[in-house]
Amino acid sequence: MRHIPTISLRLVVLAGLLASLVQAAESDPEYRWRILANIGADTVNLTLTRHDGFNTISQTNSVPLSSLRGLERSDMYGGPASFHIRRDAGTLYCKGSFALGVGWGSVTFHPDPRFLSELKEIGFRDVREDQLFDLAIDNFRLSTARELRAACKCVQTVDDVIELNNHGVDGYYLGRVTRLSSPLSIEAITQMKDHGVQISLLEALQSAGYQLPAESVTELQDHGVGASLIREMGPRLNGAGNAQDLIELHDHGVSPEFVRHLEEAGVNPSIDEIIQLHDHGTDADLVSAAKGAGMDKPVSSAIALQDHGIDTQYVRNMSQSLRARISADELIQLHDQGISPEFAERVAQSGFKAAGPEQLISLHEHGVPAELLTQAGRSHRVSFTTDEIIRLHEQGVDAEFLHSFDAAGYENASAADLIELHEHGVTADFARRLQSEGYGSLSVSQLVKMKDHGM
Template sequence: MIRMFAFLAAIFVSIVAVTSATAIASDGGPISFRIDADRGNAGEVKATFSKRDRKHNEWSTGIPVNQLEGFSVASLRSSSSQPVRFAVVRDAGRLDCAGTGSRSVASGGCTFAASAALSDFLASRGVRRPNEDESFSMMALNVRRDLVEALHAARYPAPTPEDLVGLTALDVNTAYISGLSRVGYRPPNLEALLQFKALNVTPDYIEGFVRHGYGNMNPDELVQLKALDISADYVASFQRVGYRNLTADQLVQLKALGVTADYAQAVQRGSAQLPSPDKLVELRAIGFQPR
């Protein structure tokens, strides 16, 4: 239950971002933009792309200035209205915008053209060709060819355009996929890969368990451990006091009830034998506190 809640929460965040982006391109309506050059991190501007039809939808993002082709922050500093033109060009398509701006703020309208080259490339990798809305979502989230290549090289099932948007929203990239392969893990499907990334199951996290003798855990066990924030250090603390072969299920039960290695040692005092993991869980569940 805890694992599923954490996973769904992370996916919900990504779906909100993806849905907002998709809504802008739907129904064939005009796309408007607003740029605030005084907001955003260093080297970025705050950009909002909006579409008005039956309801108002927005895609807002901090975007690096160097990704706005033809845009000049300096020209926007004028106190009088100046023409503004720029393009956002990504693997999935091109957004061409024009308007006016002054005093660090610009606004206007945009047109979007999906990339036929990317559509052909996806088809060559067994991926369904995206429709216009999906292409816009892929452009907004910046779905890249190298993600498709990495999935193909790792022999994952062919993704859908929606899969690619979801994976990109959670920042699943080539480095992450190859990093998992490096430590001997390939989640069995794209859903499991999303679970790994949503819970931040990293190659370093996996390697920590491998160093402590847990090199054969299945992906589902790793997801359960990460959902409860069970670290390799937690495992090592139990190993130091004599618990050498705790299973993933036992670790989950112990951590869920807040059982620590110190608690186990305190329970053991006055006894020649370590209490079993099941006994520790039982004692903790009834609120037993050793003196």
């Protein structure tokens, strides 16, 4: 017994398999039909299929029974069947059999010479039978081919026509899409149609100054970015940004009204800043107030102020009271320490120069009255620091005490002098009495010494 080498046997099997595959790929297309009867209706579900090598094209539609010439309802109960279907592209002759309302069989396709001739007149050459069959099972009409061809130069072949028709692209849609968009491929057009991209969306994008590729337009549609949003939002953004920016604005719930308020407030933030403002609930007026207060980064400043519960009125009032530029951090510090615009205004009106927020906070924490600040700022010639005015207050030196010594000629007394006078019980009346008795203008130390000696 002779043994065939294993490797040789495998090669023989593989060669046979490849030959079968090549033969299948090169064989003529096979056309089939299948019918499912609709009980009690004048229609049937008709499936027409083309098997071509490894490709299968199938179309199922509900069609009137009357369109199947030669087929009666009684034929569908059981037995052989023969009928034909007339379409613009040609006639499909069907043979087979039925059993209990289900039928199947083969199709012989006869292309219509007139249809083929008119396709060539429209501009489609080298049309194959399988293409005509595909047009026939889709009940394709010549008028549609003319519309598609006239709508766009991109329609070059019958395969283009079939592809567009299968995706529901008609001449009107094709014409409008190609006029409103950058040059598109057939695949891009069908993708836009499949994703429900409306003409109104493309019109809004063009009007707003956007030139987006098909993929970006489709992405806008998928995220629900509608034409109305782009019509209202686009002009305010001046065509800035890309599809992703519009999607981000939409996904974060940013409305055209929100952007309009920013515009009216004189604020021109970036896309990211618009989203940040919206997410933090920060309105345009607060950004405008931050800008008016001299803050270097009004958007980020307004967000920080919002997060600390600071409103527009507080920013404007405090900025006016301080009469100087102020940062967001300084304003937050004042707010968190309970400093009101009214307190800052009283300090400003007093004439006392409290340089910054820390000084205001110190004055507020120690309860320094406005009257003392007014007296120190307006009448006394020596300028006190914030720490000195606080020490005066804590040692009991009030506005009346300071005023009385200013009137007695001691406008140049230091904080330490005034505290010493107060601690030793020296009053302005005591100083004036000594002056009237001929002692002249005495120094603070002399006044204290004489008071301590019981004069």
